[in-house]
Amino acid sequence: MSEATIPIQVEDLRAKASRELESVPDLDGLEAWRITYTGRRGQLTQLLRGLGALPSEERREAGAVANAVRAALEESLAEREDQLKRAAMEASLSADAIDVTMPGWPVPKGGLHITTRIVREICSAFASMGFTTVEGPEVEWDTYNFEKLNIPKGHPARDMWATLWIDHIDEDGEHPMLLRTHTSPMQARIMEATEPPVRVVVPGRCYRYEATDPTHEWHFYQIEGLAVDRGITLADLKGTLYEFARRIFGSERKVRFRCDYFPFVEPGVDMSIDCFLCDGVGCRVCQDTGWIEIMGAGMVHPQVLENVGYDPNIYTGFAFGMGPERVAMLKYGIEDIRLFYANDLRFLRQFA
Numbered sequence: 001m002s003e004a005t006i007p008i009q010v011e012d013l014r015a016k017a018s019r020e021l022e023s024v025p026d027l028d029g030l031e032a033w034r035i036t037y038t039g040r041r042g043q044l045t046q047l048l049r050g051l052g053a054l055p056s057e058e059r060r061e062a063g064a065v066a067n068a069v070r071a072a073l074e075e076s077l078a079e080r081e082d083q084l085k086r087a088a089m090e091a092s093l094s095a096d097a098i099d100v101t102m103p104g105w106p107v108p109k110g111g112l113h114i115t116t117r118i119v120r121e122i123c124s125a126f127a128s129m130g131f132t133t134v135e136g137p138e139v140e141w142d143t144y145n146f147e148k149l150n151i152p153k154g155h156p157a158r159d160m161w162a163t164l165w166i167d168h169i170d171e172d173g174e175h176p177m178l179l180r181t182h183t184s185p186m187q188a189r190i191m192e193a194t195e196p197p198v199r200v201v202v203p204g205r206c207y208r209y210e211a212t213d214p215t216h217e218w219h220f221y222q223i224e225g226l227a228v229d230r231g232i233t234l235a236d237l238k239g240t241l242y243e244f245a246r247r248i249f250g251s252e253r254k255v256r257f258r259c260d261y262f263p264f265v266e267p268g269v270d271m272s273i274d275c276f277l278c279d280g281v282g283c284r285v286c287q288d289t290g291w292i293e294i295m296g297a298g299m300v301h302p303q304v305l306e307n308v309g310y311d312p313n314i315y316t317g318f319a320f321g322m323g324p325e326r327v328a329m330l331k332y333g334i335e336d337i338r339l340f341y342a343n344d345l346r347f348l349r350q351f352a
């Protein structure tokens with residue numbers, strides 16, 4: 001190659017490189033182009049190596065041309081790189097395109113558990129009859145769960161409540177702790193804390209060490225009711241509970257009262273509703289009786305009134321303790337109480 005032709009060769013190289021640059025398809029191709037033309041061992045660099053052999057006048061002229069060409073090629077390279085990057089970004093944007101008008105994923109909405117709903121419904125039925133709602137401890141002393149309710153130690157009636165005991169006894173060593181077997185201990189707590197007249201309902205969880213079946217769970221809710229004043233009679237008890245049944249079940253359902261025994265009431269009754277499944281004929285849910293018992297009740301025993309410091313010669317009262325799950329079973333036709341706490345969302349969502 002003659003040194004005198006270097007500026008012409010540089011110009012030719014520029015024309016060829018520029019043409020090729022136009023058709024480089026992507027960033028990898030661009031790098032290959034750079035190595036071929038402007039890289040350390042590229043064609044332009046090779047040509048410039050020949051400059052040293054030129055006479056100084058020509059060298060200056062050829063050097064100026066070569067530097068201008070290098071600058072122009074590098075500028076074109078940067079522009080082409082920009083173009084290719086923009087094209088690549090646009091291609092990837094349109095490949096990952098999202099439709100911003102599509103509806104989003106639905107956010108799952110929580111709901112109230114069926115027990116919470118029925119407890120609220122029952123408490124508000126009683127609220128409209130003048131009953132206040134209060135709550136009490138689930139972990140209780142033997143004294144409140146039994147003794148103040150006229151069930152002393154060794155009394156056979158303790159067997160009516162299969163008890164889950166807690167491994168703890170109070171300081172004087174006499175009063176064991178337990179998981180309350182019913183909400184009745186709140187009768188004593190409320191009367192100790194307030195003067196008559198009393199009219200309260202107490203919803204809350206109870207625990208019993210017993211086998212489960214369609215109407216029995218080992219933990220369940222009760223709603224205790226207590227009304228104490230001068231001159232309260234069994235007629236008030238029946239009137240209040242009939243009104244409760246009418247509000248919750250409607251007037252078509254049959255209600256049955258029978259005598260029952262609870263040491264803390266005298267006389268004692270239980271209240272049942274005719275079975276929703278067999279209409280009173282007898283089935284597995286009502287254990288062939290045609291009735292489902294929903295509560296125990298009665299007139300507060302004079303001994304209980306005395307135990308809490310009320311004068312039984314002045315005051316009388318009635319009390320009841322009902323199972324809200326059983327009320328819900330009757331109201332909604334649920335055949336097994338164990339469904340309430342099995343955490344099967346297919347069941348729970350029906351009521352949420």
Ligand code: FA5
Nearest residue numbers: 182184216217220293294295296297319320321322323
């Ligand atoms: C009692 O627990 C008494 N404290 C009720 C009472 C209160 C009587 C005030 C008199 C005065 P009983 O064990 O029968 O009684 O339970 C009352 C109600 O709780 C039952 O009618 C039933 O609806 C519900 N219940 C009882 N045991 C269970 C259980 N294992 N699973 C689901 N519900 C139950």
